[in-house]
Amino acid sequence: EAGVTQFPSHSVIEKGQTVTLRCDPISGHDNLYWYRRVMGKEIKFLLHFVKESKQDESGMPNNRFLAERTGGTYSTLKVQPAELEDSGVYFCASSPLAGGGTDTQYFGPGTRLTVL
Amino acid sequence: AQTVTQSQPEMSVQEAETVTLSCTYDTSESNYYLFWYKQPPSRQMILVIRQEAYKQQNATENRFSVNFQKAAKSFSLKISDSQLGDTAMYFCAFMKNNAGNMLTFGGGTRLMVKP
Numbered sequence: 001e002a003g004v005t006q007f008p009s010h011s012v013i014e015k016g017q018t019v020t021l022r023c024d025p026i027s028g029h030d031n032l033y034w035y036r037r038v039m040g041k042e043i044k045f046l047l048h049f050v051k052e053s054k055q056d057e058s059g060m061p062n063n064r065f066l067a068e069r070t071g072g073t074y075s076t077l078k079v080q081p082a083e084l085e086d087s088g089v090y091f092c093a094s095s096p097l098a099g100g101g102t103d104t105q106y107f108g109p110g111t112r113l114t115v116l
Numbered sequence: 117a118q119t120v121t122q123s124q125p126e127m128s129v130q131e132a133e134t135v136t137l138s139c140t141y142d143t144s145e146s147n148y149y150l151f152w153y154k155q156p157p158s159r160q161m162i163l164v165i166r167q168e169a170y171k172q173q174n175a176t177e178n179r180f181s182v183n184f185q186k187a188a189k190s191f192s193l194k195i196s197d198s199q200l201g202d203t204a205m206y207f208c209a210f211m212k213n214n215a216g217n218m219l220t221f222g223g224g225t226r227l228m229v230k231p
Contacts, residue, residue, distance in 0.1 A: 003160075033218065042120075043207065045218035056218065091161065093219075103149055103211060105219060107161040 002026065004108035006092050012114045018080040021111045025074070025094030032075050033095075033105060034067060038088035046090075049075060050097070082115045089113070118143045118210050122222035129198045130230050136183075137193045137225050139208030145169075147213035150184065150191045155224075156204040164206070167191065169213070198229045 005024045013019050025032045034046040046065070047057040051072035060067070064083070069075040079086055089112050093105040119142045129135035141150070152164040167175045167184050174182050179199075183192045195202055208222040 035219070035221075042223050043219075043221040045220070048218060059218070089159075103217075104151070104163055104166060106163070107153070109158075109160045 004092055004094050004106055006090075006108040006111050008111060009109065010112045010114075012116065013082055014116050015084055016081045018078065019082055019113060021077045021079075021090050021113070023075045023077070023092030023108060025092070026106055028096065029094035029106075030072065030097045031095040031105075032069060033093040034075070034077055035091040035093065036088050037091070038085070043091065046077075079113070082113075084115050087113055087115045118145070118212075118220045120208055120210050120220050120222035122206075122208055122225050124225045125223070126226045126228070128228040128230055129195075131198055131200060133198055134194060134196045135198055135227065137195075137206055137208075137227065139191045139193070139222055141189050141191065141208075141210050141222075143189070143210065145212055149211045149213065150182075151209040151211070151219070152180070152182070152191075152193045153207045153209060154202075154204045155207065156201070161207070165193070195227075200229050200231060203227060203229045 007022045030051050032049040035043050037043045045059040048055045049069045052069050066078045089110045091110045092108045095105045121140050148169045150167045153161050154164045155161040165177045165180050179196045181194050205224045207224045209219040211217050
């Protein structure tokens with residue numbers, strides 16, 4: 001079974017540009033999460049999808065960040081325009097829906113974003 | 117709101133020895149899950165072990181075991197017979213007892229296993 005995949009693995013952009021990160025969850029996982037870790041700090045929650053619906057977006061830092069999950073499969077996270085403080089590693093995770101006690105979230109390898 | 121604290125930013129251990137990584141948390145919830153995740157230098161974060169707060173028995177996965185002290189809100193990870201492949205960042209994480217909830221992470225402990 002394929003794990004969570006993320007693309008690109010590394011992105012370097014200039015301040016003011018736009019970047020789109022993609023996450024493909026494990027097949028059949030309806031829960032999809034975005035997290036990020038900025039330099040040396042804790043991994044922080046950004047938002048949570050259940051299928052195509054945003055369940056919780058309380059961690060989104062500001063309106064420069066837009067997440068979508070059309071069709072309930074893969075998700076994209078767009079940063080527009082990017083700022084220096086957006087640099088960090090963006091992780092995606094997925095898990096099945098509740099019912100089986102399977103609350104473990106499975107993580108992708110992350111996308112390292114560098115804003116110059 | 118929940119907080120998770122890992123007080124050891126870096127640790128090292130000799131191969132084949134035992135090491136314990138500390139984690140404390142603060143919550144008003146009575147039912148929750150606790151996790152240890154490992155992120156090797158290749159960056160893929162993988163689950164090491166999980167503990168349901170309602171279970172008194174400490175979770176064990178091969179060489180990895182936890183010491184869960186609910187009253188003290190402590191959740192340490194013990195790695196026995198350390199191997200070079202255990203070199204990684206280790207993150208302690210908390211989740212409320214509703215599937216689909218976010219994880220709250222500690223700052224991580226960088227563990228180096230020396231030959």
